[in-house]
Amino acid sequence: MKINIKENNKNVSEFNLLYDLVGWKAYDERISKIALDHTFYSVSVYDEDKIIGYGRLIGDTICFIYIQDVMVRPEYQSQKIGTLIMNTLLAKIKVLKKDNPSLRVYLGASKGKEKFYEKFGFIRRIDANLGYGMILY
Ligand SMILES: CC(C)(COP(=O)(O)OP(=O)(O)OC[C@H]1O[C@@H](n2cnc3c(N)ncnc32)[C@H](O)[C@@H]1OP(=O)(O)O)[C@@H](O)C(=O)NCCC(=O)NCCS
Structure with a gap:
């Protein structure tokens, strides 16, 4: 395996491919x-030039951030690629926190991924007496 990382690559077909491979059913390319x-x-x-993992940050960059779409190609799972993605996202968050130490970071875990x-x-929010995160379906 020859791992390399790219930041801020906005390749729609790679993103959609991973979505399909992890079983989430990709959005239309336009979306x-x-x-x-x-x-x-x-x-x-x-791995070389094959996309095997992805994760992204959305939000206002200073007060509220969401970690979204952490995905690892199934045959590469359980080999710490997810850890690499999370550590890279958290390193970015650490830099942003210098500007606002009370920046809040959220994510919605898929069932079983907590x-x-x-x-x-x-x-889990409920363990900190914060009340449930809520969602509008
Ligand atoms: C969840 C996911 C990102 C984890 O990536 P990964 O590369 O397989 O995880 P890693 O190899 O880095 O595992 C890191 C640790 O988390 C644990 N872990 C990984 N997936 C887990 C799961 N589903 N349940 C419990 N623990 C899990 C591993 O056992 C490992 O523990 P260790 O450090 O004690 O050995 C990956 O399995 C995936 O893409 N799944 C499908 C998409 C998905 O559900 N994403 C999460 C969306 S919220």
């Missing part, structure tokens, strides 16, 4: 393009 255009930071991971995020210090 993915708008989503990536409005993403302020992303990390794409490659333990992965707990490894990076994320907690």
Whole structure:
């Protein structure tokens, strides 16, 4: 494996490919393009030139940030690629926090993936007496 990382690559077909491979069913290209255009930071991971992982940050960059779309190509899972993606996103967040130490970072874990995020210090909101995160379907 020859891993390399690109920041802020807005390649719609790679993004959609990973979406399909992890079983999320990709958006139309038009929609993915708008989503990536409005993403302020992303990390794409490659084995040679094959896309194998991705994660992105959305939000206002100073008060509220969301980690979204952390995805690892199935045959590359459990080999710390997800960890590499999270550590890269968290390194970026650390820099942003210098500007505003009380910046808040959110994510919505897929069911069953909570333990992965707990490894990076994320907690289930209810455990901190914060009330549930809520969502409009
Ligand atoms: C979740 C995902 C990003 C993890 O990436 P990965 O490269 O397989 O994870 P890593 O190899 O870096 O694992 C890091 C640690 O998290 C743990 N972990 C990974 N996935 C886990 C899961 N589903 N449940 C519990 N623990 C998990 C690993 O056991 C490992 O623990 P260790 O450090 O004690 O060995 C990846 O499996 C994936 O893309 N899944 C499909 C898409 C998805 O559901 N993304 C999350 C959206 S919220």
